[in-house]
Amino acid sequence: MKNYSWFIFSVFVLGSGVLFAQPDSLYFQKKKNETIQLGWRTKKEIGLTLNQVSFTNWNAGGANSISGIVTGKAEAKYKQEKWYWNSNFNVRYGLNKQEELNIRKTEDVIEVVSNIGLEKDPKSNWFYSSKFSFNTQFANGYVYPDRDVEISKFLAPGYVFFGVGMEYGRFIERMSFYVSPFTLKTTIVLDDDLANKGSFGVDPAIYDLEGNLLRDGKKVRQELGILLTNQYEQEIFENIKITSLLELYTDYINSFGNIDLEWEINLDMKVNKFVKATLGSHLRYDDDIKVEVETNEITNEENVIVGPKLQWKQILGVGVVVDLDKIMKSNSSS
Template sequence: MFKFKIVVFFLMISAIGFSQPADTLLVKKPKIDIDTFYRTQFSVFDTLVKKNDTIFIRPITVEPKMVLQDSVLTSFSAGNVHQVVLSTFEVTKRNKNSDLAYFLIPKPEGMVYDRTPRANSQILYDALSPVRSEMSFWKKTNTLGLDINQGTFSNWNAGGFSSISGIVKGDFSRNYERGRTIWVNELKVRYGLNKQENLELRKTDDVLNINSSFGYKTSVKSNWYYSAKVTLNTQMANGYAYPNVEVPISRAFAPAYLFAGIGSEYSKNNFKAYISPLTLKSTLVLDDALANSGAFGLEGGIFDANGNLLQPGKKSRNELGFLFTTEWNKNIMSNVNLKNNLTLYTDYLNNFGNIDIDWQLQLEMKINSLLKATLGGHLIYDDDIKNKRDVDGVQITEGPRVQFKQLLSVGLVYNF
């Protein structure tokens, strides 16, 4: 009964995001669906467009708003008299991007036109602004970084070991936004190594993250998007329970976590929250040895008494559950930025109510255009991930543990 109440609670939260108000654009016109035409064909930089017998005027932008006028010409039985129906639309630009909303201001106004000219100005209907060819609905960002930490000791009475470590980072995004549609694509990679005196080269960081989300909202007045999201998290190199470097405890795409779901996303200013009542989580272990050992919650292989493999282990495990994520990106000072990302997931079918947590908190302090200091922490809890450590040269497996990583670094950053 308790689990049923929790499921109902999650579904009620999800319903909030799906109950968006809808903008209406009610214009009765022959042959032309005005709602479809404005939503699919309209561009800020068009001056005039002719559709069949109707000419749509594109006035200049006035601050965040502009006005469109639409006319419909209807012939009467009398050959020299026509009826013209004028409609006025207010077009609102959301923030500083190209998200447009269309609102019919007054009711369509009818007037009789007797073919007498009222103005002597003329604009070619197919004229386009030259700015149009230079604009794109795509926005891209590329960031490369290198952090280096180094310490050297020679005859130092207080003791110490010389060491050097570095992390290479890359953040790339390709975002499409047009009207009420948004498509966000992100790629994040990090790889770090440490070399300490008298010790082998050790990995300190290894991240490969791909995120793609598609959203659409029915009203510019709403901060909610109908959304579909796909996320892949994995690593690029072997991981070890040091000092044991003979048996890897993880490899590239072993594990890999794939999330795919539909839901609703709330976005306002620097804050985003995504709610998905239906998200598929796939755990992939594309390595025979790790799959056969039953690593990362997968069903392991079957061995005989002599250790011979009789049946290989599963290389994937699927779950269906509830996903909640938040992103908060805030400039707390002119040169200090705080990023807070939280992901919560629970499986409906297996051990419902047990929550997987992925929480990242990062403070970026910009020194100048090329130098940046970063202080961050990363916390993970997943009861399918068992802790492994080396004891007297023997690798032992323990129960799940809270994983925590803290980093303080100063390095170079290049944006292009």
């Protein structure tokens, strides 16, 4: 991605600069007179999205299937006159069952994000800021239909980011631009087999010519680099909200200029207080994740490891979302 990563980086920086250079833009016209709520604000949600397809004597053919995704989300936000502290905890797990095939995983996320900021100047939109994030998964990952070899597990990988920098945005929870010239990225691979293979960028095991293990693979890889993020959340129409989170990271020492990309954008459409439809897209590029090409049955060539590839996940679903805070408040008031 090195050939075009700088193009993405340039568009990101220039686009953000144009936005920030226009304080009277539509966004700020709508928000500049809004008061900021001080103190704690919390939010807890659980949700279930189901999709089912069934065929009976259907002449066009098709495969019966059922799938579901369970989601959980918790937010805690604290604001004083000069300080803010925002934290998010997200979990998602999804399964799919299609006719005679075994159950397959479709979604698997454990994510914690927390950032704290100090106001630099009451007349400025810039904050001194520090950000922490952690993410991993619940269950083993496979390249289906092969279930014999795991390609990922719980804490294999696990990613930890911690950095300090500056954040732009009077309304941090809705729109912000964060830049950290000193961000430590830690990649954790606690599984012995995956660590010995050198998965997710850790140093692989060393063997002698006879295949005897001389040194185990490293289970931790650390990088120091620059992190840029852009977060945006806005209700574009009544009961239709768009959220976008873009992250760009490059390591100073090992591969400066090879930019890791995470861009998640979701369109949430609220039908009523319980039913919600979601359309989402998640782009990912990690220079440390190599793609394995399977054996060609015709030429009988062995598996080969090729370079990193752009990853893309799309989500479309309708489900039930329950706001636990509102239920607790209604019960206490009654």
